[in-house]
Amino acid sequence: MKTKTLKKNKVNVVTLGCSKNLVDSEVLMGQLKANKFDVEHEGTSDDHNIVIINTCGFVENAKQESIDTILRYVEAKKEGAVEKVYVTGCLSERYKADLEKEIPLVDAYFGTRELPKILKTLKADYKHELVGERLLTTPQHYAYFKISEGCDRPCSFCAIPLMRGKHISVEIDELVNRAKTLAAKGTKELLLIAQDLTYYGLDIYKKRELANLIDKLADVNGIEWIRLHYAFPSGFPIDVLDVIKNRSNVCNYLDMPLQHISDNMLSSMRRGITKQKTIDVVNKIRDTIPGIAIRTTLIAGYPGETEKDHEEMLSWVEETKFERLGIFTYSHEENTHAFNLKDDVKAKVKKQRADAVMAIQQEISFQLNQKKIGNTYKVLIDRKEGDYYCGRTEFDSPDVDNEVLIKANNDIYLSPGTFVNTKITEATDFDLYGELV
Numbered sequence: 474m475k476t477k478t479l480k481k482n483k484v485n486v487v488t489l490g491c492s493k494n495l496v497d498s499e500v501l502m503g504q505l506k507a508n509k510f511d512v513e514h515e516g517t518s519d520d521h522n523i524v525i526i527n528t529c530g531f532v533e534n535a536k537q538e539s540i541d542t543i544l545r546y547v548e549a550k551k552e553g554a555v556e557k558v559y560v561t562g563c564l565s566e567r568y569k570a571d572l573e574k575e576i577p578l579v580d581a582y583f584g585t586r587e588l589p590k591i592l593k594t595l596k597a598d599y600k601h602e603l604v605g606e607r608l609l610t611t612p613q614h615y616a617y618f619k620i621s622e623g624c625d626r627p628c629s630f631c632a633i634p635l636m637r638g639k640h641i642s643v644e645i646d647e648l649v650n651r652a653k654t655l656a657a658k659g660t661k662e663l664l665l666i667a668q669d670l671t672y673y674g675l676d677i678y679k680k681r682e683l684a685n686l687i688d689k690l691a692d693v694n695g696i697e698w699i700r701l702h703y704a705f706p707s708g709f710p711i712d713v714l715d716v717i718k719n720r721s722n723v724c725n726y727l728d729m730p731l732q733h734i735s736d737n738m739l740s741s742m743r744r745g746i747t748k749q750k751t752i753d754v755v756n757k758i759r760d761t762i763p764g765i766a767i768r769t770t771l772i773a774g775y776p777g778e779t780e781k782d783h784e785e786m787l788s789w790v791e792e793t794k795f796e797r798l799g800i801f802t803y804s805h806e807e808n809t810h811a812f813n814l815k816d817d818v819k820a821k822v823k824k825q826r827a828d829a830v831m832a833i834q835q836e837i838s839f840q841l842n843q844k845k846i847g848n849t850y851k852v853l854i855d856r857k858e859g860d861y862y863c864g865r866t867e868f869d870s871p872d873v874d875n876e877v878l879i880k881a882n883n884d885i886y887l888s889p890g891t892f893v894n895t896k897i898t899e900a901t902d903f904d905l906y907g908e909l910v
Contacts, residue, residue: 769797
């Protein structure tokens with residue numbers, strides 16, 4: 474029995490997984506709003522009659538979270554708390570037949586590229602004139618900016634091509650128009666995302682055009698920061714470094730997932746690069762742009778990873794001193810190339826190895842942050858939390874990197890999206906404290 478009144482055509486969109494999924498949810502929400510739906514993102518009002526769950530299917534933990542979320546809303550449907558539950562995204566793309574069989578109370582499952590089909594099911598029109606329009610779920614002053622879909626890379630451990638398909642670039646003119654639309658609404662920072670930024674343009678322009686794209690986006694009035702996420706090291710277009718160096722509104726920041734350093738592991742992972750070439754790429758980036766912050770991501774416990782491979786990774790992390798680093802434990806994903814290998818590193822060992830890497834990185838981060846004390850940086854304010862304003866330098870991306878904490882006082886109000894010059898007065902492993910200059 475229903476215990477409360479549900480609003481008709483009120484949709485709650487729940488997003489799981491990465492920033493690319495978040496962009497998909499924002500586009501969906503923009504279309505729904507244009508069709509006169511009342512829509513919110515991960516709403517807490519509990520008066521919506523429709524729930525759309527945008528799932529992740531990347532690794533085991535993410536898959537389980539998606540399934541648990543689906544089951545929770547199916548239970549809510551049984552209790553009359555919602556009327557319709559729809560599932561979209563990567564998990565749905567990858568396991569649609571299994572999900573339909575195992576969780577039949579979901580009203581419909583959709584893949585990653587079936588936005589028009591979702592809208593049709595909801596009796597909404599797909600408005601072509603709104604292509605690129607979004608209802609931002611982030612603070613208005615920054616937005617994730619997807620420049621392509623899918624991936625053509627053959628990495629052995631990755632299921633993304635199974636869920637997102639082949640690489641498809643969005644044309645430069647279209648992306649510039651999208652950036653102008655966002656800037657007109659108050660967006661100041663674009664966080665460029667793709668499965669692999671460096672592949673941009675190969676499909677439609679027959680050459681790598683990332684540098685040209687960034688240059689065009691940097692011309693958009695109102696965009697003060699452009700940040701690059703997820704660049705593949707093999708075949709990295711060196712001309713991108715010149716754009717980062719020469720354009721003042723392109724952040725000295727590069728997210729480049731390297732995954733490992735052992736030649737044995739890199740070969741098995743099908744990364745198309747060697748240890749020495751990886752080192753050369755990192756050195757080239759740092760030589761061209763002194764002071765750049767490089768974020769990388771690694772994998773611990775990949776099939777066949779020996780203690781020697783792990784020690785090699787530890788030494789390399791210690792020597793390279795990445796400004797930002799994260800590490801995942803390997804997840805054995807069916808239908809990937811690595812699934813043919815024996816998942817022979819025990820879960821406990823995977824975690825121990827990941828923890829060992831992060832212990833080194835924690836000390837590196839502390840030492841690098843200590844060197845910032847006394848320096849003044851341009852800081853973008855994201856929010857106020859308790860007694861502090863929380864912001865970021867150009868070297869920090871939202872949610873994953875350092876924050877700058879500025880003690881709030883009654884004399885000055887800093888609204889989100891404000892840039893302020895801040896002198897660093899104190900530093901911990903992953904946070905900086907500062908005062909306004």
